Amino acid sequence: MNTIALTCTDITVDFDGFKAVNGVDLELARGEVHFLIGPNGAGKTTLVDAITGLTPYTGSVTKDTPGTGAVELRGKKVHHIARTGIGRTFQTATVFDNLTVAQNLDIAAGAHRTPWTLLRRRRHLPETVTATMDRIGLTGHADTPAGILAHGQKQWLEIGMLLVGDADVLLLDEPIAGMGHDERETTGRLLHDIAADRAVAVVEHDMDFMRAFASRVTVLHAGAVLATGSVDDVSTDPRVQAVYLGTKETADAHTA
Numbered sequence: 001m002n003t004i005a006l007t008c009t010d011i012t013v014d015f016d017g018f019k020a021v022n023g024v025d026l027e028l029a030r031g032e033v034h035f036l037i038g039p040n041g042a043g044k045t046t047l048v049d050a051i052t053g054l055t056p057y058t059g060s061v062t063k064d065t066p067g068t069g070a071v072e073l074r075g076k077k078v079h080h081i082a083r084t085g086i087g088r089t090f091q092t093a094t095v096f097d098n099l100t101v102a103q104n105l106d107i108a109a110g111a112h113r114t115p116w117t118l119l120r121r122r123r124h125l126p127e128t129v130t131a132t133m134d135r136i137g138l139t140g141h142a143d144t145p146a147g148i149l150a151h152g153q154k155q156w157l158e159i160g161m162l163l164v165g166d167a168d169v170l171l172l173d174e175p176i177a178g179m180g181h182d183e184r185e186t187t188g189r190l191l192h193d194i195a196a197d198r199a200v201a202v203v204e205h206d207m208d209f210m211r212a213f214a215s216r217v218t219v220l221h222a223g224a225v226l227a228t229g230s231v232d233d234v235s236t237d238p239r240v241q242a243v244y245l246g247t248k249e250t251a252d253a254h255t256a
């Protein structure tokens, strides 16, 4: 039985009267790669923004950490939320282009070190850095400046930076955008590898990737949850088919 790491209850984000997210309930469980899908404007990114503290909302988000218990995240600052173990990537990787792969990971692993010691190349990297580099397939690029990595490799580095920072709930925004077939497969396997003892949520538009790698799927439409369940559950749901076939009126009728 997978344990719940993050619980969103009745999340609503109101932009001057427009509810971009409208009463969303969502549970992310350890051991699962949970895909958040939905048409453009469905509210996926806004929901992630709310969870990570970038957007005000009503409702509740609780993070459950073994040994610590449940903590309410609403009202906490972005860096406090990150410190509870919630890590996020963006569509455009946010790595330090001029630093090497190893240095990027070392910095993410060493929040307690001073800026000078962070920038100085170390003779021995911490074990967590070398192990993570191996895990994300970048050991051969340890001394490569992150700025010249391929797009996919940058995404893997960013995921690695969350791992060395001890994130155990990962929220990834379109991690395979711009990747070729082999990179996608590698990314899908990496997501399942890291989800073994973490909760991983993936905002995604690529339905083939979702079908291949989702443990669970939540479909958002017009700010609300349209369906949640296994790939088969949501694929055969007439409301979901209606949204993706473009017959929005049918979906609205089903939701009402």
Ligand SMILES: Nc1ncnc2c1ncn2[C@@H]1O[C@H](COP(=O)(O)OP(=O)(O)OP(=O)(O)O)[C@@H](O)[C@H]1O
Binding pocket: 015, 018, 020, 038, 039, 040, 041, 042, 043, 044, 045, 046, 047
């Ligand atoms: N700061 C904002 N102010 C007003 N409206 C916003 C703001 N941010 C997002 N929106 C609107 O909220 C809705 C949801 O946007 P959001 O980016 O969360 O959707 P999405 O499901 O992530 O879409 P996509 O798949 O295109 O990235 C959209 O209609 C968007 O225009």
